[in-house]
Amino acid sequence: xxxxxxxxxxxxxxxxxxxxxxxxxxxxxxxxxxxxxxxxxxxxxxxxxxxxxxxxxxxxxxxxxxxxxxxxxxxxxxxxxxxxxxxxxxxxxxxxxxxxxxxxxxxxxxxxxxxxxxxxxxxxxxxxxxxxxxxxxxxxxxxxxxxxxxxxxxxxxxxxxxxxxxxxxxxxxxxxxxxxxxxxxxxxxxxxxxxxxxxxxxxxxxxxxxxxxxxxxxxxxxxxxxxxxxxxxxxxxxxxxxxxxxxxxxxxxxxxxxxxxxxxxxxxxxxxxxxxxxxxxxxxxxxxxxxxxxxxxxxxxxxxxxxxxxxxxxxxxxxxxxxxxxxxxxxxxxxxxxxxxxxxxxxxxxxxxxxxxxxxxxxxxxxxxxxxxxxxxxxxxxxxxxxxxxxxxxxxxxxxxxxxxxxxxxxxxxxxxxxxxxxxxxxxxxxxxxxxxxxxxxxxxxxxxxxxxxxxxxxxxxxxxxxxxxxxxxxxxxxxxxxxxxxxxxxxxxxxxxxxxxxxxxxxxxxxxxxxxxxxxxxxxxxxxxxxxxxxxxxxxxxxxxxxx
Numbered sequence: 268x269x270x271x272x273x274x275x276x277x278x279x280x281x282x283x284x285x286x287x288x289x290x291x292x293x294x295x296x297x298x299x300x301x302x303x304x305x306x307x308x309x310x311x312x313x314x315x316x317x318x319x320x321x322x323x324x325x326x327x328x329x330x331x332x333x334x335x336x337x338x339x340x341x342x343x344x345x346x347x348x349x350x351x352x353x354x355x356x357x358x359x360x361x362x363x364x365x366x367x368x369x370x371x372x373x374x375x376x377x378x379x380x381x382x383x384x385x386x387x388x389x390x391x392x393x394x395x396x397x398x399x400x401x402x403x404x405x406x407x408x409x410x411x412x413x414x415x416x417x418x419x420x421x422x423x424x425x426x427x428x429x430x431x432x433x434x435x436x437x438x439x440x441x442x443x444x445x446x447x448x449x450x451x452x453x454x455x456x457x458x459x460x461x462x463x464x465x466x467x468x469x470x471x472x473x474x475x476x477x478x479x480x481x482x483x484x485x486x487x488x489x490x491x492x493x494x495x496x497x498x499x500x501x502x503x504x505x506x507x508x509x510x511x512x513x514x515x516x517x518x519x520x521x522x523x524x525x526x527x528x529x530x531x532x533x534x535x536x537x538x539x540x541x542x543x544x545x546x547x548x549x550x551x552x553x554x555x556x557x558x559x560x561x562x563x564x565x566x567x568x569x570x571x572x573x574x575x576x577x578x579x580x581x582x583x584x585x586x587x588x589x590x591x592x593x594x595x596x597x598x599x600x601x602x603x604x605x606x607x608x609x610x611x612x613x614x615x616x617x618x619x620x621x622x623x624x625x626x627x628x629x630x631x632x633x634x635x636x637x638x639x640x641x642x643x644x645x646x647x648x649x650x651x652x653x654x655x656x657x658x659x660x661x662x663x664x665x666x667x668x669x670x671x672x673x674x675x676x677x678x679x680x681x682x683x684x685x686x687x688x689x690x691x692x693x694x695x696x697x698x699x700x701x702x703x704x705x706x707x708x709x710x711x712x713x714x715x716x717x718x719x720x721x722x723x724x725x726x727x728x729x730x731x732x733x734x735x736x737x738x739x740x741x742x743x744x745x746x747x748x749x750x751x752x753x754x755x756x757x758x759x760x761x762x763x764x765x766x767x768x769x770x771x772x773x774x775x776x777x778x779x780x781x782x783x784x785x786x787x788x789x790x791x792x793x794x795x796x797x798x799x800x801x802x803x804x805x806x807x808x809x810x811x812x813x814x815x816x
Contacts, residue, residue, distance in 0.1 A: 367760045368693055368769065372701035387729040390711035394566070398717040401562050409477055409484035420474050420489040421793055423467035424786040427460035434461040434548065436625045437661040437685040444677070445740040446687075454741065455781070458663075458687065462782040464491070465552065465629035465663050468537070470779075472554040473631075476534045481505075488534070493543040494550070497608050502539050504604050505532035506597060508560040533558055535634075536601050538608050540623065547624040549612050551605060551641060555632030555666075565633060566718035567593030568700040568710050570672065570731055576644055578603045581651040586640065588674030589733060591700065594633075598640040605641055609648055613658065628662040632696055632774065635667025635688075639737050643680035650683065660684040664737065665778040666694050669702065672733035686739030691777040693745065693759040695770060702734040709734060743777070749784035750796035750807045758798075768812040772798065776810030783807075 411418070426432055437458055446454055455462075471489050478484025488503055496502025508531060535557075541548040556562055570589040577599045586595065611619020613626075626645060630638035642662040649655040662684055670676070690697040702709040709732030714721040722728035745756030755777065761769040776795035783794035796807040799814050 365760050366763050366766055368695050368766070368773070369698070369759050371695050372698050387711050387713075390730075391713035391716055394711060394713055394720075395716040398563075398566050401566075409482050411478060412483050412485065414478060415485045416487060417489040418474060418478060418486045420471040420486075421467055422489065423464045423471075423491050424460070425464065425491065425493070427785045431460070432544070434464045434550070434627055434661075436659040437461070437663075437687065439659065439685065442682050442684065442686050442739045444738055445736070445742070447742075451741045451743075452747065454687070455689075455743075455747070456785070459782045460785040461627075461661070462663050462665075462687070462689070463786050465550070465627060466631065466665055466778060466782055468539075468550065469552045469554060469629055469631050469634060469665075472534065472537055472552060473557065476554060476557055479534055481531050481533065488537060490537070490539050493541065494539045495542050497538040497540050497549065497612060498604055502537050503534045504536040504538065504601060506535040506561070506600055507532050508558055535597075536604075538604065540612060540620075545624075547622055548627065549608065549623045549625070550627040550629070551608075551638075552628075553601070553630035553634030553638050553641070555630070555634050561597075561633060563718055564593035564596055565668075566716075567591070567596070567720065568731060568734075569712065569720045569722060570733065571595060576602055576606075578606055581648065583647045583651055583680075584644075586643065586671075586675065587678035587680065588672050588676075590640065590671040590675055591636065591669070591734075594636045594640060594670050597633075597637050598644070601637065601641065602644055605645065606648065609645065613649075613654065614652065624657070625659045625661065628660065629664065630667070631665040631778065632667065635664030636670045638662060638664055639667060639670050639676075639681070639686075639688075642684050642686060643675075643678060646680040646683045650679065655683055661687075662739075663687045663689065665689050666691065666696050666774050667737055668696055669700050669734040670737060671735075673735050676735055676738045681738045686737070688737040688740045689743060689778060689781070690736070690740055691743045691745075691773055691781070693755075693769075694773045694777060696774050697736075700731065700734045702732055743781055748777070748780050748796065750780060750794065750805070751798055751801070754798040755780070765815055768815060771812050772810045776813075780807075780810075 424433070438454070468491065475486050475488045476482065478486040479488075488501060490496060490502065498504070534554075536551065536553045539550050540546070556565060569592050571592055572589045574586045574590065574595055576584040576586070586598075607617075609626075610616045611621070612623045613621065615621020628638050628642050628645065630636075639662070642660065646655065646660055649658060649660065660683070664687070667688060667690070675681075700710045709730045710720065711730050712721045712728045713719065714726075720731070722731075745754075745758060746752045748755040758769055758773050758777075780794050780796035783796065794807050795810045797805065797809040797813065801807070
């Protein structure tokens with residue numbers, strides 16, 4: 268495969284989750300909304316130049332779009348401003364045209380104890396607006412239905428630059444809450460060829476699902492050489508696409524005219540087993556968000572405690588602590604086939620081959636969140652079956668959101684696995700669902716948004732404040748990138764008109780770039796490292812939305 272083809276494949280993979288950028292765009296649109304002095308609020312103090320408010324000319328068009336589409340939209344502008352949509356704008360805006368992406372959760376932080384209902388209402392108005400924008404992103408359609416075979420899927424490199432075969436199990440270290448400093452850098456260097464292999468198989472799943480048979484295409488999922496599918500349908504497992512519960516049904520009825528897309532399951536997970544060598548490795552990979560239904564589940568961030576696993580029960584078969592309801596719903600669909608694979612491929616039950624000693628679990632974005640739940644369940648299964656000390660569970664997640672509270676992420680199921688939660692410091696997705704450590708604030712509990720997030724057991728709850736980062740966190744700075752580190756270091760404060768591109772770059776390309784340096788020179792590699800034209804000729808490829816004009 269040529270470098271140009273590999274770059275195209277990377278672009279195709281990134282494009283399947285590019286709708287994520289709309290969240291950043293929605294943030295900017297909201298700034299325009301907040302900047303507009305309301306006609307209804309006659310007593311509102313006037314705002315003047317220098318007060319830190321950005322005034323965008325398109326705010327009126329945004330409001331008209333909401334008013335014409337969203338039930339109750341005519342009250343949105345009035346309610347949003349009267350509820351106090353204000354914030355430390357000067358901290359977010361450095362100049363009239365620069366936006367600080369890492370400020371995202373400061374706005375959600377208005378749902379705190381001191382502001383009470385006023386803060387909750389302001390934050391819910393913001394969340395409702397973001398949900399409205401994201402929910403109107405159409406499901407991706409196959410743009411090349413006649414293409415057969417693998418399309419633009421990339422073959423993952425199966426050796427590192429020293430000739431060692433990958434994937435290989437991660438170092439058997441006690442998994443800490445976070446890897447810091449030199450420990451993190453050394454870990455990335457030692458293990459990144461395996462990260463690269465896992466991320467490639469995940470991104471291939473994103474490419475495949477866009478043009479698989481159920482979505483009007485003819486692609487086949489590209490399983491790496493010397494690996495074979497586990498289970499039916501070529502080792503692929505599908506997620507139903509229902510009209511989610513806790514969603515404004517009037518909104519759904521008025522927004523989608525076709526019900527078919529809600530009914531076609533979409534491939535979201537692949538399970539495969541090594542065929543050569545010892546044949547003792549099993550990989551489970553989960554893609555990122557790809558449909559409107561999945562977007563709606565992402566916003567079901569209310570939490571549920573100690574929820575049991577579906578299917579056969581065993582000692583400890585429940586999610587410790589509190590977890591994200593939307594990710595839990597998806598986990599409940601995917602755990603039964605993972606359980607079956609573990610029973611057959613590890614233990615040899617029900618006619619399975621048995622013999623698996625090393626398990627890999629990986630995902631990006633949504634796939635990282637669901638993958639963390641699968642990791643905990645797999646480790647608890649291994650503990651219950653008495654094989655936790657004779658096998659390894661190596662999990663690598665890229666750009667994963669928060670999935671639960673401290674009791675969940677520090678449970679035995681997570682600490683017994685070798686978890687690497689790779690988080691680029693300027694990736695907004697790794698900050699959400701928002702929580703501000705040490706303070707009584709977090710994601711608003713909303714009863715009137717498109718996706719309901721109120722606490723059914725405690726209707727007086729104003730916010731969800733218990734989310735924490737996943738275990739095994741590896742925080743990656745721009746300066747750690749192997750190519751153009753000085754450019755990556757500047758991807759937090761960006762021009763307002765380029766926010767969508769930087770959002771995508773930070774959430775997708777950053778991880779592809781980070782894990783690329785130990786596979787340089789091998790066929791079928793891609794890195795998406797370039798953000799601007801290099802001064803000298805470079806073998807690297809551009810992040811698919813760059814260079815910017």
